Amino acid sequence: MLRALLRRKKVCQSFAATSAATKVLAAFHSTTLTIDLQTMKIKILSALEDNYMYLIIDEKTKAAAIVDPVNPDKVLSAVKDEGVNLSKILTTHHHYDHAGGNKDLAQKCKGLAVYGGDDRIDALTDKVTEGSQFKIGSLSVKCLFTPCHTRGHICYFVQPEDTNKDPVVFTGDTLFIGGCGRFFEGTPVQMYNALVKSLGSLPHNTKVYCGHEYTVNNLKYARHAEPDNVDVVEKLKWAQEQRSKGLPTVGLSTIGDEFKFNPFMRVEEKTLQLKAKTQSPVETMGHLRAEKDVFRS
Numbered sequence: 001m002l003r004a005l006l007r008r009k010k011v012c013q014s015f016a017a018t019s020a021a022t023k024v025l026a027a028f029h030s031t032t033l034t035i036d037l038q039t040m041k042i043k044i045l046s047a048l049e050d051n052y053m054y055l056i057i058d059e060k061t062k063a064a065a066i067v068d069p070v071n072p073d074k075v076l077s078a079v080k081d082e083g084v085n086l087s088k089i090l091t092t093h094h095h096y097d098h099a100g101g102n103k104d105l106a107q108k109c110k111g112l113a114v115y116g117g118d119d120r121i122d123a124l125t126d127k128v129t130e131g132s133q134f135k136i137g138s139l140s141v142k143c144l145f146t147p148c149h150t151r152g153h154i155c156y157f158v159q160p161e162d163t164n165k166d167p168v169v170f171t172g173d174t175l176f177i178g179g180c181g182r183f184f185e186g187t188p189v190q191m192y193n194a195l196v197k198s199l200g201s202l203p204h205n206t207k208v209y210c211g212h213e214y215t216v217n218n219l220k221y222a223r224h225a226e227p228d229n230v231d232v233v234e235k236l237k238w239a240q241e242q243r244s245k246g247l248p249t250v251g252l253s254t255i256g257d258e259f260k261f262n263p264f265m266r267v268e269e270k271t272l273q274l275k276a277k278t279q280s281p282v283e284t285m286g287h288l289r290a291e292k293d294v295f296r297s
């Protein structure tokens, strides 16, 4: 039993504790050099039909966290491959395809802290809300409360210590590449606040990691909404090429990019307001969502 427990503990903790980032060379023919990379690594793990889980690794300390681990065995195998210490689950929202693996992973990997903004999230240990902060090793995490798809949805903004490196945001089912989540438990004004006010005020070089591979379909709708937008046409072409090679489309566009081709981020643009026959960005948001809900490419 003890051996089994130790084995289990080892799965979640370090397999390779030596960090290349902090290795000091003791030889005398060259100057001693300490290379401190201070970077983060994101491992993109596909799950179910079109979901993504993300293993966030702090390269400096080998601390790691997993976003929406619906397939715990795949997560544990990635943790083992990378030789990192998994200590946290970041849950964007309570839906099964995001939080459905929490219980199993928390059981297999004792002592995990499970973050989320909704009491309906399985195995929740640390309830967070707007502005909550914590660390993954040297990485700083800030929570953004973005209710609408569900009333407890959280996006996680992660910044490396080295502010010259790009930050990233995990947007669950609030912001997709070229689109946004359905308004199951919210209103157009909430999605407007989530996308334009909250996520939209992050640094424009923030890379976007969302909950699903919906990019091609989203951009087909974007092309329908704004046929003259060349950024939409180019991004759609690129996304179709990526998908034809079986490659993900996430993590490669930024908040700044989304403002160019994502109609739901562009509700303040006159072209879209004209289409929605209103001058209100919130009404434009409602119009676009209603149209996208029944859109077939």
Ligand SMILES: [Zn+2]
Pocket: 093, 095, 149, 173
């Ligand atoms: Zn969802």
